[in-house]
Amino acid sequence: MIARLTFASLALLSLGAAGQAASAQTPKDxxxxxxxLxxxxxxxxRAVAAQCPAGPIAGHYFATYTPSTIVLHFxxxxxxxxxxxxxxxxxxLRQVYRDVGGHYRLERSFFAAAYQ
Known part of the structure; x- marks a missing residue:
């Protein structure tokens, strides 16, 4: 009896761990x-929306952050x-926005090799 309960408990634990591992590999969005955005x-x-009047959509790495800048990867x-x-x-296109007094201002725009 104890052996069956132990086996059943271990089986349930391994199934739960497999389910968690599978869910951790699927994207959250x-x-x-x-x-x-x-x-x-x-x-x-607002600046990004001007590029796409029909509505912009962005990938995970569209914006990268440092403490005082945001870089957009178009x-x-x-x-x-x-x-x-x-x-x-x-x-x-890349655009670098810098935090100036609590507001972000475009610091520079340039072209760089595209990440793939």
């Missing part, structure tokens, strides 16, 4: 969505009605 400061959201930006024309010849 889809790769392309507008949620990645809602986390940005409003002034940056190869990870799309529009609901199609791609954004911000890449050419393997180079894509």
């Amino acid at each position: 889809s790769l392309w969505n507008s949620y990645h 809602t986390q940005l400061p409003s002034e940056i959201q 190869e990870y930006l799309g529009c609901r009605n199609g791609p954004v024309a911000v890449c050419r010849d393997g180079q894509c």
Whole structure:
């Protein structure tokens, strides 16, 4: 009897661990969505929205952060009605926004090799 209970307990524990491992490997949100944009400061959201009047969607790595800057990687930006024309010849637009007194200002724009 004790052996059966022990075996049943171990079986249940291993099934639970396998389920947790499988769920940890699945993404928590889809790769392309507008949620990645809602986390940005409003002034940056407005600048990005101007690129896509039909509504922008962004990938996980569209924005990277340091304590005082946000860098936008436009190869990870799309529009609901199609791609954004911000890449050419393997180079894509980057924009660096710097925190100035609690507001983010565009510091520079440049083209850099696209990440794939």
